[in-house]
Every structure is written in C-alpha cells, then in structure tokens.
Amino acid sequence: MRWVLSVVAGAAFRAANRLFNNHCNLTVILQPTTKLFIDGKFVESNTSEWLDIHNPATNEVVGRVPKATQEEMLAAADSCSRAFQSWSETSILSRQQIFLRYQQLIKDNVKELAKVITLEQGKTLADAEGDVFRGLQVVEHACSVTSLMLGETLPSITKDMDTYTYRLPIGVCAGIAPFNFPAMIPLWMFPIGMVCGNTYLMKPSERVPGCTMLLAKMLQDSGAPDGTLNIIHGQHAAVNFVCDHPAIKAISFVGSNQAGEYIYERGSKNGKRVQSNMGAKNHGVVMPDANKENTLNQLVGAAFGAAGQRCMALSTAILVGEARDWLPELVERSKALRVNSGDQPGADVGPLISPEAKDRVNSLIQSGVDEGAKLLLDGRNVRVKGYEKGNFVGPTILAGVSPEMTCYKEEIFGPVLIVLEADSLDEAISLINRNKYGNGTAIFTTNGATARKYTHEVDVGQIGVNVPIPVPLPMFSFTGSRGSFRGDTNFYGKQGIQFYTQIKTVTSQWKAEDATLKSPAVTMPTMGR
Numbered sequence: 001m002r003w004v005l006s007v008v009a010g011a012a013f014r015a016a017n018r019l020f021n022n023h024c025n026l027t028v029i030l031q032p033t034t035k036l037f038i039d040g041k042f043v044e045s046n047t048s049e050w051l052d053i054h055n056p057a058t059n060e061v062v063g064r065v066p067k068a069t070q071e072e073m074l075a076a077a078d079s080c081s082r083a084f085q086s087w088s089e090t091s092i093l094s095r096q097q098i099f100l101r102y103q104q105l106i107k108d109n110v111k112e113l114a115k116v117i118t119l120e121q122g123k124t125l126a127d128a129e130g131d132v133f134r135g136l137q138v139v140e141h142a143c144s145v146t147s148l149m150l151g152e153t154l155p156s157i158t159k160d161m162d163t164y165t166y167r168l169p170i171g172v173c174a175g176i177a178p179f180n181f182p183a184m185i186p187l188w189m190f191p192i193g194m195v196c197g198n199t200y201l202m203k204p205s206e207r208v209p210g211c212t213m214l215l216a217k218m219l220q221d222s223g224a225p226d227g228t229l230n231i232i233h234g235q236h237a238a239v240n241f242v243c244d245h246p247a248i249k250a251i252s253f254v255g256s257n258q259a260g261e262y263i264y265e266r267g268s269k270n271g272k273r274v275q276s277n278m279g280a281k282n283h284g285v286v287m288p289d290a291n292k293e294n295t296l297n298q299l300v301g302a303a304f305g306a307a308g309q310r311c312m313a314l315s316t317a318i319l320v321g322e323a324r325d326w327l328p329e330l331v332e333r334s335k336a337l338r339v340n341s342g343d344q345p346g347a348d349v350g351p352l353i354s355p356e357a358k359d360r361v362n363s364l365i366q367s368g369v370d371e372g373a374k375l376l377l378d379g380r381n382v383r384v385k386g387y388e389k390g391n392f393v394g395p396t397i398l399a400g401v402s403p404e405m406t407c408y409k410e411e412i413f414g415p416v417l418i419v420l421e422a423d424s425l426d427e428a429i430s431l432i433n434r435n436k437y438g439n440g441t442a443i444f445t446t447n448g449a450t451a452r453k454y455t456h457e458v459d460v461g462q463i464g465v466n467v468p469i470p471v472p473l474p475m476f477s478f479t480g481s482r483g484s485f486r487g488d489t490n491f492y493g494k495q496g497i498q499f500y501t502q503i504k505t506v507t508s509q510w511k512a513e514d515a516t517l518k519s520p521a522v523t524m525p526t527m528g529r
C-alpha cells in the first residue's frame with residue numbers, strides 16, 4: 001500500500017527524507033506546511049498565524065503548523081455534521097471492514113510512523129514504535145464493534161410485551177490530544193468514536209501533528225468516507241471552538257490538569273459529554289521482599305523511559321523498610337542509561353519536548369535541593385555529543401523527599417525519580433491516598449497477601465503488581481481516578497463504547513391473538529440481501 005507523506009510539514013519532510021531509507025514504501029513529497037484535513041482533502045490553511053515545529057533533539061525548526069481560522073474550523077465541523085447523516089446509517093459491518101483494513105495499514109507502517117514521532121516528539125525509536133503499537137491495539141479492539149455494540153433484551157416483561165435496547169452513535173465527537181503520545185492517544189479517540197458511527201473532529205497537539213496527519217491519510221486509504229474525520233490545528237481558539245460548537249456532542253481530552261479542568265467545565269456547561277484524563281503522580285511501592293533485580297530494572301525503565309514524559313511514568317518510589325538499602329544500586333543503574341537523540345542507536349533517554357519544559361524540570365530539581373532533598377544523581381548538565389542544542393536532561397534522582405516539598409506536589413514530567421521512605425506498608429498506602437492524583441501505582445513484592453492488601457486499600461484507578469506501568473489493554477478501560485480524571489466514563493474498552501453511544505430502549509407489545517397466518521415460505525431466507 002502506497003501513501004503520500006505530503007500531509008506532514010515541509011522541513012519535517014526534509015528531515016524525514018533523511019530518516020526514511022530507500023526501500024520504505026513512502027513517497028515523500030516536500031511541502032511547506034502541515035495541512036488541515038477538511039472534507040477528505042488535505043488543504044493549506046489561509047491563516048496568518050503559524051507555529052514552528054521543532055526537533056527536540058536539536059531545536060531545529062522542522063516544519064510549521066497553522067492556527068486554523070474560525071472559518072476553517074467551521075468548515076471542518078460542518079463537514080463532520082454532513083458526513084454523520086450517512087456514516088451513522090452505514091452498516092456496522094462496513095464500518096468494521098474499514099477498521100480491519102486500517103489496523104493492517106498501521107501495522108505495515110509502524111516504523112514510518114515511529115520515525116515521524118521521534119522527529120517531532122524526541123522519544124527513542126523503540127519507544128515510538130511502542131507508542132504506535134499501543135494505539136494499534138485500540139484499533140484492533142475497535143474491530144470487535146459487532147460484539148461491543150450489542151444491546152440488551154428482556155422478553156415477556158408482561159404478557160406479549162418485550163423490552164430491548166440498542167446502542168446508537170451520538171453525533172459529531174471531538175478529540176484534543178497531548179504531545180507525549182502522538183500515535184497512541186489520538187488512536188484512543190477517533191477509531192472508537194468512528195466505528196460506533198460518529199464522525200470525528202480531531203485536534204492533535206500543535207507540537208507533534210505529523211503522526212496524526214499520517215494516521216488520517218491511512219484511514220482515508222482504508223475507505224473512510226470524506227468528512228468522517230476532519231483535522232484542525234491550533235491552540236486556545238481551537239480548544240474553545242471544540243468546547244462551544246453546538247454540533248459537537250462529546251469531547252475526549254488527555255493532557256494537563258489546567259487544560260483538562262477548563263475543557264471539562266466549558267464543554268459540560270455547553271451540554272457535552274466530556275472525558276478528561278489529566279496529570280498524575282504515580283507511586284511505586286518497593287517492599288523488602290521484592291525480587292530486587294527485577295524491581296530495580298522496572299523502576300529505572302518506568303521512571304526514565306520516554307524521558308519521564310508519560311502520565312503513567314512511575315515518578316515516585318517509596319522504599320519500605322530494608323528496601324531503603326537498595327538506593328545506591330538504583331542510582332548506579334540509572335546512571336548507566338544512555339542519553340541521546342531518539343534516532344540514535346542505543347539511546348535510552350531522549351530529549352524533553354521544548355526548552356521551556358527543560359527549564360521547568362531543572363527548576364523543580366533545584367526546588368528539591370533547596371527544600372532539603374538529597375540530589376543523588378543530577379542530569380541537569382548532561383552533554384550529548386552532536387546534539388548540544390537539544391532539550392536534554394539526564395536521569396535524576398532526588399532522595400529523602402517529603403510530601404510537603406514542591407518536587408513531590410507537582411507533576412515533574414521529566415526524567416526525575418523522587419524517592420520517599422516508609423517504615424510500613426500502611427504508611428506507604430496512607431501517603432499515596434493523601435496525594436491528589438489517582439492515575440496509576442505499582443507495588444513490588446513477592447508476597448501475595450501484601451499485594452492483595454495493597455490493591456484493596458490504595459485509592460488509585462490503575463494498579464500494577466510487579467508491573468510498573470499498568471496501562472490496561474483495550475478490552476479493559478483506562479481507569480485513572482480522583483485528581484487524574486474528570487467525567488464519568490473512561491477511555492476505550494466497554495466504557496469507551498458507552499461514552500460514544502447513546503441507548504434507545506424500546507418496549508413493544510405484539511398480542512398473540514393478532515398474529516396472522518400466512519402460507520409457509522419454503523425457500524431459505526437470505527439475510528441482508
């Protein structure tokens with residue numbers, strides 16, 4: 001399957017040209033800008049306001065993205081509204097076929113998608129492929145829509161009377177995605193929304209739009225009709241547009257607490273469904289009976305992978321009892337990670353998304369030092385040969401942290417592991433339950449009773465037992481809780497289908513005495529013909 005990369009920004013192309021090897025199946029066409037995707041066409045914006053896209057490893061400008069005009073955003077929403085008329089009436093089997101083709105196309109192009117992610121987002125190529133794979137699994141799950149959308153029936157609730165329900169799409173839905181997972185998070189959104197019969201308006205992060213543009217092209221090539229997916233770009237004006245446009249019935253958001261609370265308030269006030277996944281402070285509890293080798297490796301990977309820019313990063317370790325003695329070894333292993341541009345072989349930790357993000361992380365590290373934490377590993381002055389201008393911070397460990405410190409209270413979103421200590425499991429649990437966030441947590445132990453007590457008493461939506469980043473596969477839902485989530489229906493899984501559908505309940509009475517006799521049919525009925 002050939003598809004054209006003209007949908008990614010121009011200089012991104014030149015860089016992508018360098019990255020892509022000759023035998024890959026992409027035809028790369030240089031274009032000056034990132035396009036909008038409106039009514040089945042990749043069109044250049046008429047805006048006068050543009051944002052640069054940077055390669056985080058070098059801070060070179062690799063492309064630019066428009067702030068779509070009001071007119072363009074209206075055209076995109078209108079296209080969604082028009083397409084909804086026919087898409088919602090398309091048979092569920094046809095929609096399923098499109099997504100079956102789509103999952104294959106994504107699978108065939110994982111490496112190409114990963115290259116664009118690494119270029120714009122900075123994460124290592126291996127991690128970028130993981131980003132695509134986790135999104136792909138949601139697309140694969142969307143292909144079981146024929147089971148997922150089943151309604152319920154209760155026959156004979158009274159004489160000759162039955163009640164049944166069916167699930168229907170709700171209309172135009174919209175997604176607002178963050179910079180940290182350019183493939184996975186958009187793929188949590190529009191495939192589930194669309195397979196249910198909704199049309200979709202997507203606003204990818206303006207820092208990493210390339211991957212979403214490629215995903216849109218591939219969806220079109222899979223047979224999605226014009227207007228079923230539209231893409232706009234921008235910042236606040238685009239967010240407000242999504243929150244206010246009357247045709248949009250539901251909004252899916254992933255990102256910071258500040259933006260997420262705002263979108264939840266503004267969207268809900270306008271009568272829309274909103275699901276909002278926000279910030280996190282994920283704690284890993286290390287019990288002294290844990291498998292040491294495995295636990296230390298898991299901790300290091302989960303704290304510093306993706307340079308800590310995962311809402312599910314395990315950013316806080318609580319060492320319980322004698323597990324405190326493992327700290328020096330934790331530092332040694334963290335020191336061994338290689339900081340480098342994400343496209344370089346052997347890179348473990350790539351750059352942060354922007355110079356501002358780097359400054360923020362550095363100042364949170366300094367706040368820890370100022371407030372009395374022990375800086376056991378300092379990544380602030382890391383030098384990466386050939387990438388001196390990149391936004392790199394090396395693995396950093398702050399120990400002796402207490403809950404009042406700023407570095408504990410704020411989500412750092414960088415390669416910084418902060419370490420607290422506790423005398424007992426109960427103390428660790430009460431510490432975690434006092435933190436405002438509830439996305440994820442993990443416990444490392446070889447004792448089943450300890451693990452069970454922990455999973456029952458900790459007030460966090462996603463728990464790993466000897467699993468550091470417990471993001472559930474899509475047959476389950478992403479169940480962040482408390483300060484990490486606003487809304488009442490989570491992303492993907494059964495809850496994702498609920499979010500994107502409404503239920504119609506029919507109660508009917510067909511009196512037995514009204515049944516008519518007809519001459520018997522003798523031919524085999526041909527369903528659906």
Ligand SMILES: *[C@@H]1O[C@H](CO)[C@@H](O)[C@H](O)[C@H]1NC(C)=O
Binds near residue numbers: 043
């Ligand atoms: C840009 O303006 C031209 C001329 O008015 C118009 O034809 C075109 O549709 C506009 N493009 C977009 C993306 O709205």
Ligand SMILES: *[C@@H]1O[C@H](CO)[C@@H](O)[C@H](O)[C@H]1NC(C)=O
Binds near residue numbers: 312
């Ligand atoms: C939860 O995870 C999601 C998705 O990874 C992330 O966007 C969000 O910021 C996180 N929030 C919490 C509290 O984990």
